Amino acid sequence: xxxxxxxxxxxxxxxxxxxxxxxxxxxxxxxxxAWYQQKPGxxxxxxxxxxxxxxxxxxxxxxxxxxxxxxxxxxxxxxxDDFATYFCQQYNSYSRTFGPGxxxxxx
Amino acid sequence: xxxxxxxxxxxxxxxxxxxxxxxxxxxxFGDSAMSWVRQAPGKGLEWVSSISTSGTSTYHADSVKGRxxxxxxxxxxxxxxxxxxxxxxxxxxxxxxxxMGIRASGTIPHxxxxxxxxxxxxx
Numbered sequence: 001x002x003x004x005x006x007x008x009x010x011x012x013x014x015x016x017x018x019x020x021x022x023x024x025x026x027x028x029x030x031x032x033x034a035w036y037q038q039k040p041g042x043x044x045x046x047x048x049x050x051x052x053x054x055x056x057x058x059x060x061x062x063x064x065x066x067x068x069x070x071x072x073x074x075x076x077x078x079x080x081d082d083f084a085t086y087f088c089q090q091y092n093s094y095s096r097t098f099g100p101g102x103x104x105x106x107x
Numbered sequence: 108x109x110x111x112x113x114x115x116x117x118x119x120x121x122x123x124x125x126x127x128x129x130x131x132x133x134x135x136f137g138d139s140a141m142s143w144v145r146q147a148p149g150k151g152l153e154w155v156s157s158i159s160t161s162g163t164s165t166y167h168a169d170s171v172k173g174r175x176x177x178x179x180x181x182x183x184x185x186x187x188x189x190x191x192x193x194x195x196x197x198x199x200x201x202x203x204x205x206x207m208g209i210r211a212s213g214t215i216p217h218x219x220x221x222x223x224x225x226x227x228x229x230x
Contacts, residue, residue, distance in 0.1 A: 001169075034216035036152075043202055043220035044152065055218070087152055094166040094212045096142075096154040 002026050002090050006099035012107040017078045021102045023071045023088035032092040035064055035073045038101075039084045047086075048073065078104075109133040109219040111203045116224030123193050123228070129186040129203030129221055137161075137181040140211035143188050145199035146223075155201070156188065157211040164211055171197075193228045200225050 003026040013019050023033065031051040036044035046055050048064040051071055061076040075082055083106055088099040115127040127143075143155040156167045156177040165177045176189040186203055201224055204217035 032214050036217075043222055044217075045220070046216055046218050049207065049216045049218075089152070089154075089216065091213050091216055094157060095168065096157075096213070098152040098154070100151050 001095050002029060002092065002097055004088060004090055004097050004099040006086075006088060006102050008102060009100065010103045010105060012105050013078055014107045015078055015080055017107075019075045019078055019104065021073045021086055021088075021104075023066075023073070023099050025069045025071075025090055025092075028068045029090040029092035031067050032090060033064075033066070033071050034089045034091065035062075036087045036089065037082075037084045038087065044087065109205065111205065111219060111221030113201065113203045113221045113224040116201065116226045118227045118229065119193055120230055121194060121228055124189070124191045125193065125226060127188040127190070127201055127203075127224060127226070131184045131186065131203075131205070134205065136179075136184040138209065140206040140209055140215070141179060141186045142204045142206055142211070142217060143177065143186075144202045144204055144217065144220075145197075145226075146202070147196075147199040150199075153199075157206065158186070159211040160209050166211060190226070193226075195228050198226060198228050 033051045035048040038044040052064045085101045085103045110132045113129045142157040158165045158177045162179045174192045178187045203221040205219040207218040208215040
């Protein structure tokens, strides 16, 4: 199975900050990577698919990049609603795997 | 509006069985591959299974292979997860998810998620 890692595991930031989360795959997954946002007690929400495709309705301050084994999620100017946990997921094969998550907290 | 409503969760003894269901609305159910994803309390997300549009192809995580079976009834817009030989490590919130396309085998993400149903395996 393809293993996914994320860094950092926790990120403390302030409203207005630019933040970046990194996701790495144990082998190439081409561009088959998604980013999800999850708030406590809620289901995950798809933000970005295919490494950089922003989903409809997701604010443009979110962006994704990368290909192969290294990917990033960037929030250009953090808003109060963005404090949540972010997961990456590879779907290069039927055996999809998620990263362990990055919790974005208020500094 | 896409809606996925899971049911069937609850408390079950180790070694027991449980059947989860997910009723879908707001899209053409038979045109979308579907999937189950679980999340143990306080933990990350784990893909459990995927099923093709017709139901003829299914894929399961190694951790549940041979114990869980995924099926669907397109006439009832319903997805099922039959769980047997349950273990403590199966305790989790189980999410029904819609895949963004027809290919259960990969290269499409989960674009909509239900609210989840909690399964607790404990004596």
